[in-house]
Amino acid sequence: xxxxxxxxxxxxxxxxxxxxxxxxxxxxSRNFAEVACGYRLEDALHEAERCLFCPxxxxxxxxxxxxxxPGFIRRISAKDFRGAYDVITATNLxxxxxxxxxxxxSQCEGVCPVGETLEPVxxxxxxxxxxxxxxxxxxxxxxxxxxxxxxxGIVGSGPAGMACAADMAKAGCEVTVYEAFQEPGGVLKYGIxxxxxxxxxxxxxIENLRRLGVNFxxxxxxxxxxxxxxxxxxxxxxxxxxxxxxxxxxxxxxPGESLNGVLSANELLTRCNLxxxxxxxxxxxxxxxxxxxxxxGSGNTAxxxxxxxxxxxxxxxxxxxxxxxxxxxxxxxxLHHAEEEGVEFHWLTNPVEILGDAEGGRAGNVKGMRCxxxxxxxxxxxxxxxxLPVAGSEFEFPADVVVFAIxxxxxxxxxxxxxxxxxxxxxxxxxxxxxxxxxxVFAGGDIxxxxxxxxxxxxxxxxxxxxxxxxxxxxxxxxxxxxxxxIPVSEKNFARIRAL
Amino acid sequence: MARAAQxxxxxxxxxxxxxxxxxxxxxxxxxxxxARPGQFVIVMAQPHGERIPLTLADxxxxxxxxxxxxxxxxxxxREMQQSCHVGSALHALAGPMGVPSHVNGAAKVLCVGxxxxxxxxxxxxxxxxxxxxxxxxxxxFRSRELVFWExxxxxxxxxxxxxxxxxxxxxxxLVTDGxxxxxxxxxxxxxxxxxxxxxxxxxxAEATRPRGIKTxxxxxxxxxxGTGMCGGCRVKVGGRVRFACVDGPDFDGHQxxxxxxxxxLARFVPEERRALERWSESCRAKEPAPLEETLELPDPFEExxxx
Ligand SMILES: Cc1cc2nc3c(=O)[nH]c(=O)nc-3n(C[C@H](O)[C@H](O)[C@H](O)COP(=O)(O)OP(=O)(O)OC[C@H]3O[C@@H](n4cnc5c(N)ncnc54)[C@H](O)[C@@H]3O)c2cc1C
Ligand SMILES: Cc1cc2nc3c(=O)[nH]c(=O)nc-3n(C[C@H](O)[C@H](O)[C@H](O)COP(=O)(O)OP(=O)(O)OC[C@H]3O[C@@H](n4cnc5c(N)ncnc54)[C@H](O)[C@@H]3O)c2cc1C
Ligand code: SF4
Ligand code: FES
Numbered sequence: 001x002x003x004x005x006x007x008x009x010x011x012x013x014x015x016x017x018x019x020x021x022x023x024x025x026x027x028x029s030r031n032f033a034e035v036a037c038g039y040r041l042e043d044a045l046h047e048a049e050r051c052l053f054c055p056x057x058x059x060x061x062x063x064x065x066x067x068x069x070p071g072f073i074r075r076i077s078a079k080d081f082r083g084a085y086d087v088i089t090a091t092n093l094x095x096x097x098x099x100x101x102x103x104x105x106s107q108c109e110g111v112c113p114v115g116e117t118l119e120p121v122x123x124x125x126x127x128x129x130x131x132x133x134x135x136x137x138x139x140x141x142x143x144x145x146x147x148x149x150x151x152x153g154i155v156g157s158g159p160a161g162m163a164c165a166a167d168m169a170k171a172g173c174e175v176t177v178y179e180a181f182q183e184p185g186g187v188l189k190y191g192i193x194x195x196x197x198x199x200x201x202x203x204x205x206i207e208n209l210r211r212l213g214v215n216f217x218x219x220x221x222x223x224x225x226x227x228x229x230x231x232x233x234x235x236x237x238x239x240x241x242x243x244x245x246x247x248x249x250x251x252x253x254x255p256g257e258s259l260n261g262v263l264s265a266n267e268l269l270t271r272c273n274l275x276x277x278x279x280x281x282x283x284x285x286x287x288x289x290x291x292x293x294x295x296x297g298s299g300n301t302a303x304x305x306x307x308x309x310x311x312x313x314x315x316x317x318x319x320x321x322x323x324x325x326x327x328x329x330x331x332x333x334x335l336h337h338a339e340e341e342g343v344e345f346h347w348l349t350n351p352v353e354i355l356g357d358a359e360g361g362r363a364g365n366v367k368g369m370r371c372x373x374x375x376x377x378x379x380x381x382x383x384x385x386x387x388l389p390v391a392g393s394e395f396e397f398p399a400d401v402v403v404f405a406i407x408x409x410x411x412x413x414x415x416x417x418x419x420x421x422x423x424x425x426x427x428x429x430x431x432x433x434x435x436x437x438x439x440x441v442f443a444g445g446d447i448x449x450x451x452x453x454x455x456x457x458x459x460x461x462x463x464x465x466x467x468x469x470x471x472x473x474x475x476x477x478x479x480x481x482x483x484x485x486x487i488p489v490s491e492k493n494f495a496r497i498r499a500l
Numbered sequence: 501m502a503r504a505a506q507x508x509x510x511x512x513x514x515x516x517x518x519x520x521x522x523x524x525x526x527x528x529x530x531x532x533x534x535a536r537p538g539q540f541v542i543v544m545a546q547p548h549g550e551r552i553p554l555t556l557a558d559x560x561x562x563x564x565x566x567x568x569x570x571x572x573x574x575x576x577x578r579e580m581q582q583s584c585h586v587g588s589a590l591h592a593l594a595g596p597m598g599v600p601s602h603v604n605g606a607a608k609v610l611c612v613g614x615x616x617x618x619x620x621x622x623x624x625x626x627x628x629x630x631x632x633x634x635x636x637x638x639x640x641f642r643s644r645e646l647v648f649w650e651x652x653x654x655x656x657x658x659x660x661x662x663x664x665x666x667x668x669x670x671x672x673x674l675v676t677d678g679x680x681x682x683x684x685x686x687x688x689x690x691x692x693x694x695x696x697x698x699x700x701x702x703x704x705a706e707a708t709r710p711r712g713i714k715t716x717x718x719x720x721x722x723x724x725x726g727t728g729m730c731g732g733c734r735v736k737v738g739g740r741v742r743f744a745c746v747d748g749p750d751f752d753g754h755q756x757x758x759x760x761x762x763x764x765l766a767r768f769v770p771e772e773r774r775a776l777e778r779w780s781e782s783c784r785a786k787e788p789a790p791l792e793e794t795l796e797l798p799d800p801f802e803e804x805x806x807x
Binding site: 180181182190218219220221224225226245247248249251253257258259260261263264266267270271275276280281282283284285286288364411412413416 | 550592763766774
């Protein structure tokens with residue numbers, strides 16, 4: 001092969017990473033337009049040159065869905081952009097989304113050998129560039145589809161549900177996605193703000209699914225409007241996938257949490273993104289706009305909340321996190337952008353109390369925070385050093401809005417309304433193929449693993465799709481199981497299976 | 501069974517009970533089938549609108565419709581009063597939401613509805629009646645002209661105590677006066693169900709507490725999604741934080757922290773006022789709107805009655 005002849009080394013490739021064109025920090029922290037504007041053609045070609053095309057690529061192993069990374073980068077170099085898109089979408093259906101939101105520094109880019117001496121190949125940016133190009137050109141990965149007569153129902157339209165829907169539609173099933181909100185997209189729509197992931201990108205990916213024949217039914221709260229059992233036994237679904245996400249935000253249980261001005265990041269972000277409260281009163285939904293905001297937590301959700309508050313017009317935005325910067329679970333790029341935009345970080349700090357205006361009459365409002373400094377002690381179960389409060393280090397500062405971004409618990413609705421088996425914390429229990437305790441019902445994404453990432457949820461959706469194909473006998477490689485729980489599958493007698 | 505395809509939430513009937521209270525009957529066969537007493541829906545009247553929670557005041561499985569009774573108190577509910585007509589459609593209608601009320605076949609049940617809570621009490625009273633209970637109803641209105649559904653309530657209550665603030669119909673007084681009367685007359689009440697403004701529910705719960713009568717209230721905090729995802733609807737019950745949309749909306753009235761609920765209902769008062777003023781102005785610009793005298797917002801800390 002020609003390219004193998006002139007083997008590249010770290011010394012021969014372009015040394016500097018192609019810079020990402022970005023909106024200036026001062027300007028962007030006041031608008032909701034996308035921060036990272038995306039590579040131009042010349043940036044993408046430059047960056048593609050930096051890939052060594054490793055014979056045993058570490059990046060592929062580092063990718064949760066094993067995208068053929070050197071394969072697609074090679075096609076960019078060869079200016080076969082459609083080919084690059086086809087390589088990516090063989091494993092990842094949502095390149096424009098994942099290129100923007102994956103934590104590349106702890107996945108593919110974190111293990112790329114170029115990164116040992118230089119900055120690693122900007123795999124995420126290249127992936128995004130290919131995804132954006134596909135949207136602009138109207139490419140889609142729709143193959144010829146042979147209908148097979150099976151009906152598959154998907155509960156939840158986040159990345160897990162979207163990925164499972166796409167695979168089942170491609171396999172020839174009639175697929176319907178049910179979503180409780182008025183628009184599909186899950187966290188991508190209601191949680192992650194436009195300046196990081198524009199709605200147009202999500203809508204384009206949803207449109208691609210529609211082109212595959214996937215039907216979306218919004219305003220449908222599964223469990224309450226109809227149950228999983230009814231989907232299977234009465235509505236004619238041969239298989240069901242549950243991807244309802246984690247949801248249910250946690251609070252800390254410190255004094256002052258019910259003061260007005262205290263809310264979860266999910267509430268803030270849903271009001272602002274999905275309900276468009278940032279355009280209040282053109283849109284009816286309000287959002288508390290603080291002058292001085294404190295956000296507790298330091299993950300992606302916290303970064304989004306901090307940066308949304310800045311854009312809503314806050315003068316001062318504080319981030320409070322009980323560990324140090326090194327332990328922050330946010331994507332490196334988001335942390336960096338938040339710092340550039342002027343967020344004030346209080347590392348090794350824990351809130352003790354939210355202070356209210358005692359004489360403010362009947363509706364108590366937030367007026368400040370009391371925090372304590374922390375020091376890192378011995379490593380805990382997660383391997384991270386456990387933060388411990390430093391005696392006598394309490395301090396206060398003024399705030400009028402306090403946002404909790406410290407994680408979520410399992411949403412209870414599916415558990416309340418079906419007999420599906422849950423684990424101790426309320427997440428859905430599955431086997432290795434993502435089959436649940438209910439015959440024909442599979443689950444994946446945050447509702448199985450707890451809050452994780454977009455790519456992991458997508459990977460779970462695809463994995464469940466493989467399980468469903470095997471279950472329905474659509475997988476040519478492995479014959480379908482003939483008996484499930486001791487009953488011939490051909491009987492499809494779920495009532496009997498449930499009675500067991 | 502009908503497929504779930506339902507994108508058009510058509511309004512098939514409307515009735516106006518008074519200047520401020522109106523009934524909408526909306527086509528949604530699946531929801532009519534699934535609905536249970538005590539559940540609610542989330543409505544968006546138009547694409548720029550807010551998601552607002554409304555209790556299912558009735559549902560008709562044969563006709564495939566659900567019934568909402570709405571009080572025009574702010575921007576969204578007043579706009580709906582103008583825009584929702586027979587033949588028009590809601591932008592979004594999701595539900596039924598919340599845990600259905602527990603109808604456990606108690607022998608004698610007190611069903612109390614005031615203000616926003618009169619209509620939502622109906623399906624609960626009916627369910628208790630159908631479960632074989634003796635149902636004592638107490639409903640409150642400001643005055644005679646505002647009374648609605650009296651026949652419907654009489655149909656499912658063994659005894660109905662109607663209260664009006666001015667005494668123009670039934671007992672003169674507040675709902676809580678009706679409750680006190682019922683408690684005196686019926687020493688054998690096993691359970692009470694109370695729906696209405698928080699201050700009314702609080703007063704009723706205090707009235708039943710000394711008698712140790714199990715008292716269920718339906719709380720109405722501000723909501724966004726109604727699916728347990730935002731935590732905006734959190735309430736304190738017995739010292740624990742619960743989400744009204746997925747853990748409720750029914751809770752033990754002797755355990756609910758009503759002061760907390762009332763304080764949190766006032767979260768968006770300035771914004772609500774701004775939205776209403778802006779909307780009223782735009783109405784006035786189009787045509788002389790008759791809204792001026794009602795521009796004053798209701799106060800969740802005062803016991804307001806229906807109408
Ligand atoms: C603010 C925020 C920022 C994030 N940033 C990043 C990031 O930068 N990178 C990254 O990799 N990850 C990020 N994540 C995490 C990532 O978004 C999630 O891990 C991922 O979206 C989970 O996907 P999912 O499909 O399992 O569920 P979700 O995306 O949560 O979707 C579930 C959907 O199901 C619907 N639903 C729930 N119950 C029902 C029901 N009973 N009936 C019908 N529909 C129902 C919900 O309304 C929702 O739309 C972020 C998360 C948040 C909250
Ligand atoms: C579970 C639940 C069931 C409900 N059922 C009904 C019903 O069947 N019929 C009905 O008319 N209303 C019901 N409500 C209240 C209804 O949702 C609010 O009146 C509505 O959201 C007000 O919207 P708005 O834009 O018109 O007024 P806004 O401008 O938002 O508010 C105007 C004023 O109304 C009051 N208000 C706002 N939200 C609420 C609330 N959630 N509860 C009580 N008062 C509020 C406040 O005093 C506020 O200042 C219910 C609320 C909940 C949570
Ligand atoms: S590890 Fe880095 S250099 Fe090697 S193939 Fe992957 S992106 Fe290219
Ligand atoms: S309304 Fe959002 S959690 Fe209940």
